[in-house]
Amino acid sequence: MKNDATIRIDIVKAPSSKIKSVDFENLTFGNTFTDHMMVCDYENGEWQQPKIRPYGPIELEPSAKVFHYGQAVFEGMKAFRDNDDTIWMFRPEENFNRINKSSKRLAIPEFPKEYFFKSLEALLKLDKDWIKKGFGNSLYIRPFVIATEPGVSASPGKNYKFMIICSPAQSYYTGEVRVKFSEEFSRAADGGVGFAKAAGNYGAQFYPTNLAKEEGFQQIIWTDANSHEFLEEAGTMNIFFRVNDKLLTAPISDRILDGITRKSLIAMADVYDIPVEVRKISVKEIVEAAKDGSLKEIFGAGTAAVINPINGFGYKGEKYELPKLTESYASFLKDKLMKIQYNLAEDPFGWRYEVKE
Structure with a gap:
């Protein structure tokens, strides 16, 4: 495992931002996504270099095991911007530990802590303009991992994709429940x-x-x-x-x-x-x-x-x-x-x- 100082995130920036087309006063929770996403593949028995790419579709074979055997886990986190423009997360190590606990139960290889934090922070810095000030405004962060190996044999996959996508959110209100x-x-x-x-x-x-x-x-x-x-x-x-x-x-x-x-x-x-x-x-x-x-x-x-x-x-x-x-x-x-x-x-x-x- 590489130490934190030697980890490099391969970043390709979006050619333009879609942020100006977003109405931040009328967001539907989980429907709008930022300009970039993190992707890291598990191949040949190890996690490869984390990458940040423009947010967009991914290509999977129809036989990818996630579709047939449900090898998929996820997390939910938030980032906040304070009045001094500092960006904060809330107990992110708990989310990191839990996604690996979830992964282990579904026979998915655990994700390295250094990769998780370095790539997540790089993603938040790149899309920081999407994190709006104001009590109740936040950036919802969705890390997830799926089995991508093609094949319909009932066995754990050998290839996986760990991703992080982000969605701006307002104060959550559902009316009377x-x-x-x-x-x-x-x-x-x-x-x-x-x-x-x-x-x-x-x-x-x-x-x-x-x-x-x-x-x-x-x-x-x-x-x-x-x-x-x-x-x-x-x-x-x-x-x-x-x-x-x-x-x-x-x-x-x-x-x-x-x-x-x-x-x-x-x-x-x-x-x-x-x-x-x-x-x-x-x-x-x-x-x-x-x-x-x-x-x-x-x-x-x-x-x-x-x-x-x-x-x-x-x-x-x-x-x-x-x-x-x-x-x-x-x-x-x-x-x-x-x-x-x-x-x-x-x-x-x-x-x-x-x-x-």
Whole structure:
């Protein structure tokens, strides 16, 4: 492995930028992409030189194993620009570690740390104009890796492509969200790949989520595969419940993603003396709390939205509305976390990562 000082990124700049054609005041999340992308190929048993190229299509054979056996994992990260034009990332080493953890579970070779950080920083510097100032504005970063070896034999690929693409984003708002507690479908099972950011995990969610939407819900809170008695995750986010003044969240496992926002919120809650219990949470417990008025909040936590408040839920044909709070844990924690991300507050945790010019 080359050390950081000897790594060279092969950069080909786009002949012109499309940034002037983008309406940054009206962005649809994940639909607009910057001028460049990073590509690194795995061939002959090792990762080759990282390259930065103009954003555009890639060519794959129809028999590429990613299409047939789903060898694909990804990450979600963000970059922020503060009022002094400094660019920051939020806990990027956690994302790096997690994509390699996901890769290992799908028999994909792990990506070198030096390649990841050097190529990512080079990409952000090249497309820095796409990172806009303003609380809520950010650049969403999508690293992913796919199996590219042609062949339909049921075996891991020998060739892979690690890529990073970037998309400008605004403050994420989805309107009022109501969820359905899953009674039949499960996101993941013991011993499976639920802890990994495997592409197939998310594709498998679409059908039951569509069914929930037909009933008037926007998302699903998944229950355990064995009994459907315990609440685990909400759609693509970790989930928190506030019962009286205590926050509850499920423990991570081989079924539940080790969310970076989740673990950050738990750490922040401790600093601000908000009691948190990390334990199994039963459907029965939350339904009873909703009935007796002790259930104050439910919110999802993830990179895209940071925190997404939930207004109500449905279970076994019954619908439950949550109270509208003027001072919620969700809004308090979201504000504190985002101020760290945008360098508007002290970072006692050491989470900010500066992208130096």
